[in-house]
Amino acid sequence: xxxxxxxxxxxxxxxxxxxxxxxxxxxxxxxxxxxxxxxxxxxxxxxxxxxxxxxxxxxxxxxxxxxxxxxxxxxxxxxxxxxxxxxxxxxxxxxxxxxxxxxxxxxxxxxxxxxxxxxxxxxxxxxxxxxxxxxxxxxxxxxxxxxxxxxxxxxxxxxxxxxxxxxxxxxxxxxxxxxxxxxxxxxxxxxxxxxxxxxxxxxxxxxxxxxxxx
Amino acid sequence: xxxxxxxxxxxxxxxxxxxxxxxxxxxxxxxxxxxxxxxxxxxxxxxxxxxxxxxxxxxxxxxxxxxxxxxxxxxxxxxxxxxxxxxxxxxxxxxxxxxxxxxxxxxxxxxxxxxxxxxxxxxxxxxxxxxxxxxxxxxxxxxxxxxxxxxxxxxxxxxxxxxxxxxxxxxxxxxx
Numbered sequence: 001x002x003x004x005x006x007x008x009x010x011x012x013x014x015x016x017x018x019x020x021x022x023x024x025x026x027x028x029x030x031x032x033x034x035x036x037x038x039x040x041x042x043x044x045x046x047x048x049x050x051x052x053x054x055x056x057x058x059x060x061x062x063x064x065x066x067x068x069x070x071x072x073x074x075x076x077x078x079x080x081x082x083x084x085x086x087x088x089x090x091x092x093x094x095x096x097x098x099x100x101x102x103x104x105x106x107x108x109x110x111x112x113x114x115x116x117x118x119x120x121x122x123x124x125x126x127x128x129x130x131x132x133x134x135x136x137x138x139x140x141x142x143x144x145x146x147x148x149x150x151x152x153x154x155x156x157x158x159x160x161x162x163x164x165x166x167x168x169x170x171x172x173x174x175x176x177x178x179x180x181x182x183x184x185x186x187x188x189x190x191x192x193x194x195x196x197x198x199x200x201x202x203x204x205x206x207x208x209x210x211x212x213x214x
Numbered sequence: 215x216x217x218x219x220x221x222x223x224x225x226x227x228x229x230x231x232x233x234x235x236x237x238x239x240x241x242x243x244x245x246x247x248x249x250x251x252x253x254x255x256x257x258x259x260x261x262x263x264x265x266x267x268x269x270x271x272x273x274x275x276x277x278x279x280x281x282x283x284x285x286x287x288x289x290x291x292x293x294x295x296x297x298x299x300x301x302x303x304x305x306x307x308x309x310x311x312x313x314x315x316x317x318x319x320x321x322x323x324x325x326x327x328x329x330x331x332x333x334x335x336x337x338x339x340x341x342x343x344x345x346x347x348x349x350x351x352x353x354x355x356x357x358x359x360x361x362x363x364x365x366x367x368x369x370x371x372x373x374x375x376x377x378x379x380x381x382x383x384x385x386x387x388x389x390x
Binding site for chain 1: 267285287329339349361362379
């Protein structure tokens with residue numbers, strides 16, 4: 001058998017004729033799925049930014065509550081809002097650069113590869129744009145609280161703390177164990193996502209790209 | 215934003231005229247009735263979403279091939295994908311059933327099944343090229359769908375055809 005035979009077999013196949021489905025049914029199903037997809041994307045886009053705004057609100061409230069002595073909180077707020085801004089900017093960038101499936105295969109694969117490489121870069125460097133600013137904001141917040149306590153001279157609080165080893169232990173456990181563990185966990189989870197999800201997909205697409213171009 | 219009414223008419227016309235493309239691409243890239251049906255649904259959904267961007271700059275068939283092949287090439291199987299699929303409605307289920315069991319004659323069906331099996335054994339890029347070639351697209355049209363140069367299409371197709379022939383050799387020898 002040769003190519004012409006394959007073509008003949010291919011063309012002889014009986015394919016379903018006509019639309020095969022009622023347009024109203026399809027429209028209903030597609031619109032439902034489109035709305036669900038749009039809602040999911042919208043939630044994903046705003047969730048991280050809203051979390052940052054909420055955290056900034058907590059810092060701002062502390063500042064307002066404590067008074068002008070807590071002015072260094074402004075740096076913590078700036079760091080948290082900076083992370084939110086970064087998330088928003090990333091989402092806009094992703095929306096702007098995303099190509100639909102109606103572009104030629106090579107262009108689509110190249111765009112997907114570029115996006116995956118960008119995501120890999122972000123996740124591998126999460127300490128620089130997320131963990132470090134978060135840690136900085138928490139450190140500034142904590143330092144500000146201590147500073148205010150010292151300025152406002154509340155020796156009874158310090159002496160009460162010193163006389164309460166359980167409270168001291170909780171504070172040290174939070175600062176020395178819980179926070180570092182959370183940061184380490186975030187770092188490990190992101191590296192795992194790169195290894196388990198992004199790298200295999202990237203490899204697959206690079207192979208596809210290579211085979212389309214060579 | 216949902217497509218306006220004229221897009222709906224276009225969509226219906228495309229389904230009427232080019233439904234075979236969905237079936238052939240789905241059968242080449244997915245295995246089993248369920249997956250073929252799911253992939254067809256996904257391709258139709260992506261085509262629906264792409265309608266507002268269609269501005270008659272490409273032939274409808276080129277546009278549909280692009281959407282279908284891009285969707286098939288980036289389609290991820292798995293539970294997560296299956297969970298997010300459109301709930302099977304009567305008409306959509308019928309589409310999948312039609313696609314998986316067309317009423318080919320027995321001999322043709324055997325050969326056709328072997329051809330689809332061979333296509334599925336090929337690398338995805340070659341599979342796409344051979345599918346377009348079997349559908350009778352000219353090199354220029356294939357280049358437009360894939361984004362490759364015409365020369366490159368020729369070179370890649372020669373390689374893909376050799377691979378297809380090698381894959382089908384045992385089968386055709388048996389049949390002959």
